[in-house]
Amino acid sequence: MAEKITAEMRTEFGKGAARRIRRADKIPAVVYGHGNDPIHLTLPGHDTMMALKHGGANALLELDIDGTTQLALTKQVQVDPIRRVLEHVDFVAVRQGEKVTVDVPVHVTGDAAPDTLVVTENATVQVEAEATHIPERIEISIEGAAIGTQIHASDLVLPEGTTLLNDPEMLIVNVTQQQSAEALESELADAEADAGIVHEETDEAADAAEGESADGAAEAGDAAEGDSAE
Incomplete structure (x- = not known):
């Protein structure tokens, strides 16, 4: 479900204008799509941050722009690497019922059998889904999985109306034999010797x-x- 955000049209551009917007606890943003000119907006900082946090990687927002409602799918979020605050957000305009292509994160749950090592080979899958029904994540249970267990894209249980776009044979999770500390140290020593590393x-x-x-x-x-x- 899209979260509602009241947006303001932005008329000032450039780094100086962007800094002034952020100092006012607001976020500069752009909405692209449907063959229209980009819409430059200013969004409320806290409300937008919470909406993106709740919606995940593919958060859908319902933007109120001067009384007109626009559904916007999050495509790119720029975050300050030091202060960890939002700096800019890019959206794609979408319509009710429209199909979109997105990458959805894979979430592994449960514990595999003892003495196993669980390797996530691909952390996301690409799917096609309605813009208003994009799954936040796709869960995979490895509870009790034995050594040699492999989970492929075709094994995922997708919500109704969601279509997998990846190769069905793409490996998602691989359960292997857990290595002992001695074996790991030996492999590391061999790798360092091959690389000519001398401590x-x-x-x-x-x-x-x-x-x-x-x-x-x-x-x-x-x-x-x-x-x-x-």
């Missing part, structure tokens, strides 16, 4: 080596004194 000796290792060398020299000296005394 510098730590102070502790050097001290230990010096201690062993000193102990060996002392033992050799004692043995030599004993032979001389005899």
Whole structure:
């Protein structure tokens, strides 16, 4: 269900204008699509952030633009990497009942059998669905899955009206034998050796080596004194 957001038409452009918009706790945005010119908007910061959080990667918003309602599907969200605040949002205009192509995240639930390693080979699948009925995520249960279990795109249970666009044989989840710590360390050592990586000796290792060398020299000296005394 689309969340309603009241938008304002934006007439100022450029970095300076965008900074002023953000300082007012608002977000610059653009709506593309249907052969129309892009619509430049200003959205309320907190309400938009919560709507995107609730709607997920493919959040659908119902934008009220000067009294006119426009359904808008989220396509790209720019987030400040330091402050983690919204900087800009791109939308695509859609209509009620219109089919759209989107990437939907895959969510793995449950615990596989003991001593297994669960590898998610593909974290999203591409589907076609009605703009107002896009699944937020597609769940896969691996509860009790044994070593050798593989889940392909064709094994996914999709909501009614949603069509898979990926190759049905695309591997989604692979359950393999869990490696021991010793095996992992051995593989890492082999990989480092192949890459020519040489680790510098730590102070502790050097001290230990010096201690062993000193102990060996002392033992050799004692043995030599004993032979001389005899």
